[in-house]
Amino acid sequence: MLRRNVHRLEKGLLMRPRRVPFALNYIDETVSAYARAAEGGVQGRELCWARDVLNEYMAVTPAHPAVDPLRATVRDAGAKVASVDACEQMIPYVRRMEDAPSITYEDLLGLAKFRRSVRWFLPKAVPREMVEKAVLVAGYSPTACNRQPYEFRIIDDPELVKEAIKLPMGTAGFAHQVPALAIVVGKQRNYFKERDRHLIYTDGSLAIMSFVYGLEVQGLGSCCINWPDIEDREEKMASFLGLAPDERPIMLVAFGFPDPEGMVAYSGKKPVSVICKYNFEAK
């Protein structure tokens, strides 16, 4: 809830024109959640982000009876938040266009074309540093209200990979030589309403695509593996990973150093004219 509301405050701060005061119907619960988090010893970038955004909100909001009683709480809680990065203010900002990375469209298209599902790997362990670099990229993917409702559960112990790879379907013939697996798990607790129950899959899948590209640019190949909705497999996975009742596998990603002699499918793609339509264009 704190993540969601801090995100909503940021959207209010960047609105053009900015409507002040805003967030009157949720500022109280946000400040309470923030104070609880600061009190409870939650630290790190997440809390600094909440602190900076709440400080900015208080600075731009004129005197108001729904906000004024909360100002002292924000100030007191802020004093308990340890800064992780002294110089960076984690509030809405104007991006300097000169900071844009010099990746061309051709670079991106080349990467997309080169990436194919890899199912044949070298018998070589994947350094965790490479995995974490790919997960770092994944974490920058968009998620609804910035909630990042997922976890990349990495299985890189060969014995555990052997066990885990039996849980999904779709790995017949190549399972025995998969060096590592990411089992991406969504956490429904991040969304309060039933109407949002699909979001772990949307958010998780966007992050997985970034993860796959994060692997690819480091010379690692990968293959997404479907997680079928079959009760006894759900139970086995839940017990294997020790999942909480709201945690659902989204999909698995097998990855490792590609065997340079292993083939990939051509996987012909549909042309843009088929997958892109403008304004009710005829089919």
Ligand SMILES: Cc1cc2nc3c(=O)[nH]c(=O)nc-3n(C[C@H](O)[C@H](O)[C@H](O)COP(=O)(O)O)c2cc1C
């Ligand atoms: C959600 C999802 C589930 C998939 N499940 C499997 C699977 O169980 N086994 C498999 O060999 N490949 C699986 N794949 C890989 C697809 O077969 C592959 O992405 C598709 O054929 C296109 O090929 P390409 O990735 O090389 O472009 C899956 C891909 C996705 C996105």
